[in-house]
Every structure is written in C-alpha cells, then in structure tokens.
Amino acid sequence: MGSPSSETGRRRTEGPQHLVEVEGFSIGKFEITYAEYDAFTNKTGREKINPSVDNRESKPVTDVSYDDTIAYITWLSNETGEIYRLPTSAQWEYAARAGSTSSYPWGDEIGKNMANCRGCGSRWDALGTAPVGAFAPNAWGIHDTVGNVWEWTCSKLELKYCGEEKICASTDKESTQFVTRGGGYRHHKHKVRSAFYHGLPLTSFPFDLGFRVVRDN
Numbered sequence: 001m002g003s004p005s006s007e008t009g010r011r012r013t014e015g016p017q018h019l020v021e022v023e024g025f026s027i028g029k030f031e032i033t034y035a036e037y038d039a040f041t042n043k044t045g046r047e048k049i050n051p052s053v054d055n056r057e058s059k060p061v062t063d064v065s066y067d068d069t070i071a072y073i074t075w076l077s078n079e080t081g082e083i084y085r086l087p088t089s090a091q092w093e094y095a096a097r098a099g100s101t102s103s104y105p106w107g108d109e110i111g112k113n114m115a116n117c118r119g120c121g122s123r124w125d126a127l128g129t130a131p132v133g134a135f136a137p138n139a140w141g142i143h144d145t146v147g148n149v150w151e152w153t154c155s156k157l158e159l160k161y162c163g164e165e166k167i168c169a170s171t172d173k174e175s176t177q178f179v180t181r182g183g184g185y186r187h188h189k190h191k192v193r194s195a196f197y198h199g200l201p202l203t204s205f206p207f208d209l210g211f212r213v214v215r216d217n
Helices: 034-044 066-080 089-097
Strands: 025-027 150-156 177-181 197-201 214-216
Touching: 025 089, 034 066, 089 150, 089 177
Parallel strands: none
Antiparallel strands: 025 214, 150 177, 177 197
16 A cells, blocks of 8 residues: 555655555445435435536536535445445555556556546546546456546545554544545546545535445455
C-alpha cells in the first residue's frame, strides 16, 4: 500500500509504502448509481439527489455526504439481510490495484481512453461523469477506480500511514476528515493514481464525489 518514492506525482503522505493484510471481503464492481440510490429515497421518503440528472441507471450518484452514504448502506443492509459498509482505505486500494504495484492498475502511464480524468483521452474528460463500466475493468473485474468520481471510505485521514487505513473510524468528531479515493473527472492524472488519496470533512458533498460498498465475507 502506498507509492514508492520514485513514482511520478507522489506525495509524502502516500508513504511509507508498506504491506497490509486485509480480511476477505466483497466489493461492488461499480460505483453506486443514481438509480440504486433512488430506490432508497423512494422507499424512505428521503429527498432525491439531483433529480434533473438523466441516464440514472448508469450514472454514478454524486453530491453525497458521508451521512448520505451511511443512510443508504443502513437501508441496503436492512433490505437484504446482509451487512454492507464503506471500504476502508486499505481495502479500497487493495481492490483498485488488483495485484498491481504500478501507478495505475494497467501500468505507470495513464494511456488514452482508459479512464475519465483531465487529460485521460476520453470524451468525458473534465466535462462530467461517465456511465459506470464505460471503461475496461481492472484484473479483478472492478470498474472505475481511476477517475470518474471520488469515493468515500470509512477510514480517518492521517498525515502518514499509522494504521488508520485498516479500520473504519468513529464519526463522533465533527472536525474529523475521512479519506476519499480514486480521483474525479476534473482532476489530472497524478490525482487518479492507485496510491493517491484526499481527505474531506464528513459534511462535504462535492459534485464529483460518490461511493461503492463492501460486504465482509
């Protein structure tokens, strides 16, 4: 986990590069879509997010705060009888890398039309979200871990890796920032690397921030 000092675009907060063991888990192959989130708001009477957005079956839901994700995940767990949650930062990077050690799951260069980010060479670059699954998956069949939308994790932000990346943190402090991963369509290639992460307050809901869910095995 993390990046070597030689990686282009690396920040010191991505280190030290270290080995992390994670317990078995399942993770969504796609980011949660508007249609999936709409099923929750329709059932609960909660306000629909961005009702004017079209192609809701395929577009990743955005503008969701941490509390919005937890409300959806709690509902999903109750509906299905399974226990869902957000991934830890370590689980997210493990799944995104899919066994790779390079800057991106496919290598150290961003290439062309492999993802949605500023300068990625796709028709959505810096303009808006792409439909989930618009690009080839990584080696483990997981889509869109590079660009498109940032994704919430349940791990608290730390200035260097000290163990918080492996756990779901308590949300009892309003000042706490949590880790988001993957980068968004507005961001340049160095911010969509597998090792890159960013912290946000729990009340934030940028228009390029979404999430995907995990389930413990």
